[in-house]
Amino acid sequence: MSGFREAGATPMPRLACIGKVAEIPEAFVSKSEVYVVQRVHLDGYGPSRNIKPMLLYRADWFTDGFDPESLNELQDGHKLLSVYRNNIAEHGKISVLKGFCGCDDDKFNELAGRIFGLGITAESSLDDVLPDVNAVLTKFLIDEQAGDSVGYILGQQSSKTDMVDPESGKTVWVNEPYYEVKEFFNPHDQKRIATLYKAANKSDGKFKITFDATPF
Numbered sequence: 001m002s003g004f005r006e007a008g009a010t011p012m013p014r015l016a017c018i019g020k021v022a023e024i025p026e027a028f029v030s031k032s033e034v035y036v037v038q039r040v041h042l043d044g045y046g047p048s049r050n051i052k053p054m055l056l057y058r059a060d061w062f063t064d065g066f067d068p069e070s071l072n073e074l075q076d077g078h079k080l081l082s083v084y085r086n087n088i089a090e091h092g093k094i095s096v097l098k099g100f101c102g103c104d105d106d107k108f109n110e111l112a113g114r115i116f117g118l119g120i121t122a123e124s125s126l127d128d129v130l131p132d133v134n135a136v137l138t139k140f141l142i143d144e145q146a147g148d149s150v151g152y153i154l155g156q157q158s159s160k161t162d163m164v165d166p167e168s169g170k171t172v173w174v175n176e177p178y179y180e181v182k183e184f185f186n187p188h189d190q191k192r193i194a195t196l197y198k199a200a201n202k203s204d205g206k207f208k209i210t211f212d213a214t215p216f
Helices: 068-073 077-087 096-100 105-116 126-143 190-201
Strands: 014-023 036-039 041-044 054-057 150-164 171-185 207-209
Touching (some): 014 126, 014 171, 036 126, 054 096, 077 096, 096 105, 096 150, 096 171, 105 126
Antiparallel strands (some): 036 054, 150 171
């Protein structure tokens, strides 16, 4: 006998937050053994929420001269390229790694230079790559405070179910009672801040700003 069908979690508003990179724990290899998973702890300023987003990467992406378009030549390369774009770099977009640098081009390029400076090659062992990359991220984003100015927008997580909507024929997704980072923004960009406030004012409570002004 089946139980009651569960309703999704109560809808939660999107939140615009400002915080800093506070901790970068040890990285680990994903269960699929395809990616390295690097959690980064963001501590929100004031009422902004803390969150622990993850950075996904592969060691070969950090070899000097790596061309992400070469991923298209691999099996399931389009998936790898999509993950690279979201996590490492994409023209005209803010990646996860750039977001940790406060969306600052100079800081992002400086970080890239330091990672390439590790001399990672196709033959490099992950036993060396993981702690070396972690050390670079920690020194740059925390010790040197390059990650002290991070803007991020949180949205509600959702999960896929095994149910199908009889009308649309599409898989049903349900809300989870948790937040995740949906995008990053530059907290020093006053035009962007103004746009966020404008969107919040028109959202009928569905999008909220968790800071009064940029705390810098």
